[in-house]
Amino acid sequence: MGRELASEKTEFYEMEDADFTDVEIVYHVREALKLAEQGNRDNYDELVGLLHHKERLSPDEVALLVTSLKALSGAASTIDFAHHGALLSAIFGMSMWNYGTDVMDAQLELITSLAASNGKVVDDCLEMLVKNFVPPYYFLELLKQPRGLARKDQVLSRVHAALKNIADLVPLAPMLLSPKVIQRMPQPWCKEPEILIYVENMLRLESGSIREIVGSTMLIAVVDRMIDLDVMIGWDEILQDDAKGIFEMELEDVPELADEDERDDSMLLGGPSRKKGLQGNLVAEKLDKLMVLTFEHLDSCQSSGRLDEVFDVLLQSFQITVLKAYKSKFTQFVMFYACGLDPEGCGLKFAMVLADLFFCDVNPPDTRMSAVAYLASYLSRAKFLPIAFVANMLKRLVDWCFKYCELHDVYMNPKAHQVFYSGCQAFMYVLCFCMRKLIDVPRLKYQLLSMPIEPILKHKLGPLKVCLPTVIEEFLRQAKAARLFTISESLVFSDMLESDLSRAFGGMDRLDMYFPFDPCLLKSSESYIREHFIYWSKVKTPCDSDDEESSSDDEADDIFERKEEDDAMIESFDEKSLDLDSVLKRMSITPKNSLKYGYERESQECRRMPSRIRPSTSPESL
Incomplete structure (x- = not known):
């Protein structure tokens, strides 16, 4: 031969x-x-x-x-x-x-x-x-x-x-191509370079000459793969270490120590470091780089005038996959970034779609609850949304809750009225972030004061007994400082927040909608998000002294501007290892004072609301 x-x-x-x-x-x-x-x-x-x-x-x-x-x-x-x-x-x-x-x-x-x-x-x-x-x-x-x-x-x-x-x-070749590309897509456990280069090709097809036939399929498949990676990054073990903790505070709220490593080891709730390598750090790095690839693709789509077209596909994918994924941690920021690129178009459309999903009675309860959690988090965190638009969306939420109360003159039942409680928690959460901005604009302040919030909170359904105590506590503190309504003794000093009834629905079984747009813990992705994002540490509340303001009444929309430096939470990441486990532990906090005791101290400085609500380990809570 x-x-x-x-x-x-x-x-x-x-x-x-x-x-x-x-x-x-x-x-x-x-x-x-x-x-x-x-x-x-x-x-x-x-x-x-x-x-x-x-x-x-x-x-x-x-x-x-x-x-x-x-x-x-x-x-x-x-x-x-x-x-x-x-x-x-x-x-x-x-x-x-x-x-x-x-x-x-x-x-x-x-x-x-x-x-x-x-x-x-x-x-x-x-x-x-x-x-x-x-x-x-x-x-x-x-x-x-x-x-x-x-x-x-x-x-x-x-x-x-x-x-x-x-x-x-x-001519039939493009239709034959799509299933082949999807079928050969590398699995989540494949090597990072293999996944990245393959997705790069998929995004190239999405923007190429045959995009009209294959484009939407490619984009949806990329989002699906990101969700696959996302769900592999678990934090159940972390939650079990501290089942009572609901919020996580930002690292810049932690007292500074001379040595960063010392701070990393010492600022964990409960004493010394309990570092347990979070399963899936390599997976998190893959997801981070995939998200950056997608962000850059969205940048190119905006430059070529295609963002509206691509956003419609992303919105479809979001409703089919991301919204239904059990407490997705990071993938949803693809939607957030796209909205930030086009606030007047994509930004408003996303909020309207979320609201419609929540208000539509024919949707399943879990879909409606997830949608309103996304809506509340989005309205609170998106720096690019006009405050007047946020006020209008807030009014729709409050009016819906008030109408629900009128139609259901019954006593508290979390399982039967979970959609209602999720709506109440959503509007209180938004007000924790936006109350100061609203009351600084006379027209919006009048609109806020006219909302029937107090009747909802005092209704037999008892939302204050079911919603997250930390959200309620921060909301009522700000409402009192803003004189939003008369906070009566019965509302504040009763045992409703710390009663046996409240605790029965607390902890692992609490109605604990998470807020999906809490700060992104993927370092590279966060660098794209930060210019569009409101960090809790930069929020001005009615409790804050006017002397500390850096903006005038005419510049109310700018009070959420953050510094040029990276947020301390993100800067704490090690360049070489993405240890989400240690970061989440460092951010964990359990409120030590109940609402009624907090209000007994009139001289106590208003405590800041930590940045993240931690998801429950109980799937039934959604």
């Missing part, structure tokens, strides 16, 4: 040296294919062996390979699986990453010719191109080097050009 291969190579070299025309070379290859059908496979087998040759090729061998591939392109219409299965397998098994640009171009010319001339092999041609989205396993590490990045650009630009050419020649 070795002598035959050498003879065959020599024959091809002689053909090149004799300056045969392309037609003559094609004729030679056609003869080999025709003889193979008749049982004479010598020349055919040598041709197949040539395509299987994977060792480093000499310049002459490269020239021979290019010549052979071009000749096969000219004879593509005569190639079929019945007689030339081995040849087709060799063609489809060639990785473009192993060759230079001359061979790549010849490969793609052949693949395009095969797809255009034989409908039976279109699937295989598309499969071969999709396989080349990712380099061979041994090549992954080279992607970190300049020569690896150069090869990546050479391969992928040609792959996508070939996909476009095939789509032009075979």
Whole structure:
């Protein structure tokens, strides 16, 4: 076989040296294919062996390979699986990453010719191109080097050009392409470079020439993969360490220690460090980088005027996947970032969709509760939303809760009226963040004072007995300082917040809607989010002294401006290891004073509301 291969190579070299025309070379290859059908496979087998040759090729061998591939392109219409299965397998098994640009171009010319001339092999041609989205396993590490990045650009630009050419020649090809791309998508446990480069190709398809057919499928699949990674990052063990803790405070509220490591070890609730490596740190890093890729893609969509189109797909994906994912931790920030890029369009649309999901009676309770949790968190955290819009959304929430009270003149029953309690908790949470901004604008203050909040809180349904005590405590503190309504002795000093009844629905079984847009703990992703985000540490409340204000009444919308420095919570991350476990523990806090005791101390400084409500470990709570 070795002598035959050498003879065959020599024959091809002689053909090149004799300056045969392309037609003559094609004729030679056609003869080999025709003889193979008749049982004479010598020349055919040598041709197949040539395509299987994977060792480093000499310049002459490269020239021979290019010549052979071009000749096969000219004879593509005569190639079929019945007689030339081995040849087709060799063609489809060639990785473009192993060759230079001359061979790549010849490969793609052949693949395009095969797809255009034989409908039976279109699937295989598309499969071969999709396989080349990712380099061979041994090549992954080279992607970190300049020569690896150069090869990546050479391969992928040609792959996508070939996909476009095939789509032009075979109109049904894009519909065949989508399921293949989804099917070959790397699983969450695959290596990070493999996932990232594959998603990069998917996003390239989303914005490419065939996006009208494949674009929405690609984007939805990318979000689904992020959710897969998201749910692998668990924090149940952390919650069990401190079941009574509801809020987590921002790190900048923690007293500064001289040594950062000392602070990391000492500021954990309950004493010394209890570091337990959070399962899935590597997964968190993958998710972080995938989100950054998606953010950058959204930037390019905005620049090209496509953000509205892409946002509609994201919104569809959000309602199908993210909203229903049990307490997604980070993926939802893709929606937040898209809204920040277009506040007047996407930003308002997202809030309206969330509100509609909550107010629609036909939706399941868990969907409505999740939607209002997203709405409350979004209205509280999105710096780009006009305060007048927030006030209008708040009024819709309060009016709905008030109407619910009028229609249900019954006593407290958390399981039967969980949607109502979620709505009450939502408007109280929003007011914790926005009350000062509202009362600083006379028109909005009047609107706020006219809302029937007090009748809701005093209703037989008893929302103050079921909603999160920490939210209620902060809300009532601010309401008292703002003179929002008359806080009576019966409202404040009764045992409702700390009664046995309250505790029965507290802790692990509490109606503890989480607030999805609490500060993002993924460092790279957070750097994109921060300019659009309101941090609790920067919120001005009615309890704050006017002397501490940095903005005038005419600049009320700017009171949430944060400093240029990174938030201390994010800066505490180690550059080399994403230890969410230790960060979450450092942020954990249990309120030590009940509401009634807090109000007995008139001179006590208003305590700041920590930034994050921790999710329950009980799925039934949603």
